[in-house]
Amino acid sequence: MLESMKAEPLHLCHRLDKETTGVMVLARSKEAAEKIRLLFKTRQVEKIYxxxxxxxxxxxEGIVEIPIVEKEVQSHQSHYKMTLAPNYRLCPEDGKVMKIRKNRNAERAVTRYRRLASASACSLLELQPITGD
Incomplete structure (x- = not known):
């Protein structure tokens, strides 16, 4: 497509988390791409979704902190996805909060959230990951 438009190829700098679609950061030059990659690698980029x-x-508004763990997903082709691994759950009998055993493979996951707007039965949230890449 770029060839027919006589456009220079773009250089991939960063993409949203594995298994997620829709967001990529591209640069027009190899030099700019390298500088941008370094900014992501050294966590100098503020991500807001x-x-x-x-x-x-x-x-x-507040902070959500629920550990995540990689689990195998069975489908037509076996693969892995990140899933929640909470430290607490509600007891089905009485609805009380109870602590459960931590998953040793779980990683810390912290996200700050803030409601920007709401209408009908939906809200628009601003999300800022505190941990993770």
């Missing part, structure tokens, strides 16, 4: 969610968070 927007998400539309069902419902209205209470409180409207």
């Amino acid at each position: 927007w998400a539309i969610v069902l419902g209205d968070p209470d409180p409207v």
